[in-house]
Amino acid sequence: MRLLAVALTLAASLTPAGPLGELTGLAVQRVQVADLVAAAKFGTTQPIDDPVREQQVLDGVRAKAVELRLDPESAARFFRAQIEANKLVQRGLYTRWTEHPEEVPHRRPDLGTEVRPILDRLTTEILAELKDTEQLRHPTLRCEIHATIAERSAVVHRLDRLHENALAEAMRPVCS
Secondary structure (H helix, E strand, O other), X not given: OHHHHHHHHHHHHOOOOOOOHHHHHHHHHHHHHXXXXXXXXXXXXXXXXXXXXXXXXXXXXXXXXXXXXXXXXXXXXXXXXXXXXXXXXXXXXXXXXXXXXXXXXXXXXXXXXXXXXXXXHHHHHHHHHHHHOOXXXXXXXXXXXXXXXXXXXXXXXXXXXXXXXXXHHHHHHHHO
């Protein structure tokens, strides 16, 4: 009965569990925003890979990390994984939409005014969580266990295989 109560509480919160749960939840949100990025770019000349924009994001992350007294290279490594996870989703959706054009979103969100503000908010929140979890996030068994618990408990978000794979990519450097 106690296990059921814990499971129901976890499901109701829609937040992955453990000390890395909040960070994982933010990574889930960022992976889900990749759908909007894909919808904004699909059928346009905007490429999935945008090295200039990616460098701008990473430079901004490094600068904000310094302000937070967080290792800028560690923060950039984590965000590089977020970017790669986002591109994984975009590529997967492009393939799906090419094979099933009826699934292409009917509305194309604007990257600059609609999508990037969400990504900017998530960047700020993720950096704060990186700071809050800094003492835990080292290459140790303890960190790996907490990361696994948080990632497995993200099932409350009902991610499909594409987004699960992207989340795994996004969380890969969490204990480094």
